[in-house]
Amino acid sequence: MVLYKYPGALKENGLPISNSLFFQLQKDILQGKLRAGSKLTEQRICEQYEVSRTPVREALRQLEMDGLIENIPNRGAFVIGFTERDIDDMYELRKAYEMQAVRWAIERITDEEMEELEETFEFMEFYTMKKDIEKMLNINIGFHQLIYKASGNRMLRHMLSSYQIYLKNYRLHRIYEDSYLDTVLEEHRMIFEAFKARDTEGAAKAMEKHMNSAIARRMQEKEL
């Protein structure tokens, strides 16, 4: 029987409060619940999430390093806004790193990881056929994450994961039509085939195409 636990709703997932707070605030900022330029008062966050200032401050430090807030000593934390151009830029930056990830991954992937990748791709084929968009969203992310992992570079992996989190929250309309699913599958197929053939530059090119396709889709969305 539990005699005492720290209060608050955040203490449910096993993680320390400060970690949960970081994820929660990150979400709040990316989803626009906390507007750009607005000040994050520690006290207000404490009250909102019913926790003390210690974990709040730690979460703020993380957000600062993540580039989501600006911390001015003795003044406070302010939400940093992303302009449309910032988002455009992010797609370009991501592209460069996804291409590099694929290059390294092909050179460094283990047999086990290769099997995982193959399996994941087969799942993609299956759920594309099934037109299961929800499943596809997750498998999609998983496919890329596998490549990050196989790249064997912790930094790269971390940064690309961040881009995924960021950009996921900035997608505008989520046009996921069947035709889109098919296109993405073929783009991934090109990448996967290059992996099997150990064709480094072919894979990089295929990834570039895949990324350009995402950029083009964003442009379309912006026009709507």
Place this chain on the structure above:
Amino acid sequence: MVLYKYPGALKENGLPISNSLFFQLQKDILQGKLRAGSKLTEQRICEQYEVSRTPVREALRQLEMDGLIENIPNRGAFVIGFTERDIDDMYELRKAYEMQAVRWAIERITDEEMEELEETFEFMEFYTMKKDIEKMLNINIGFHQLIYKASGNRMLRHMLSSYQIYLKNYRLHRIYEDSYLDTVLEEHRMIFEAFKARDTEGAAKAMEKHMNSAIARRMQEKEL
């Protein structure tokens, strides 16, 4: 007259302790004073720097986001080591972003920034002639920082600055001979000329060459 101040040697530069601690620990890790895999006990850091746990924990959060330590909940913080390959990789990753920075900078640079860049380059010419290596080290950094700023992307700027900090600490022997100074000047000249001509791809190519030159230099150092 000061009646009371928080104790400790870190409280001299005006920044909060937590910030100073972050920089200090970052340096300690990058310079190898804290070995890879070793555990950072909060208490030990408190004693070493004569501060309380609060700022220490905040600094640790920042180091975690910076990728220098791994924080395992309820277990502690462990120094992450960089392998030689990690460093090699970092040069490649930096190259990709330096090239992108230069592209955007040319498209977005303001007249004022352009003047600053010109001035900086002229200083470089002067101190190269003077063979003043110390000065050159700083101006070198300044030249690149100006480009980051002109790129107009906060994220990119922050990441490239991090690479500079990281890689600076991993240079092995610091071979700065006169011949090297001259080479670097010419590489920078190519970049600067491309800026004046608003030659985006030319500048990217020049930057690529500059980065490849740095990579080659590292290879040389490794062989010694």
Place this chain on the structure above:
DNA sequence: AGAAATATAATTGTATACAAATATACAATT
């Protein structure tokens, strides 16, 4: 009224106390 000076409140920075989890030491058992 407007500006400067001062007092007050609000907010951030730091230290410390306590809660909870983990690590360690040691005995009991097999």
Place this chain on the structure above:
DNA sequence: AATTGTATATTTGTATACAATTATATTTCT
């Protein structure tokens, strides 16, 4: 000797109290 269980110590997580700074309100003076 190895393993399990338990008590103890250490360490991390969180809350709170106080110091220092900044923001706001008030007063004072011209």
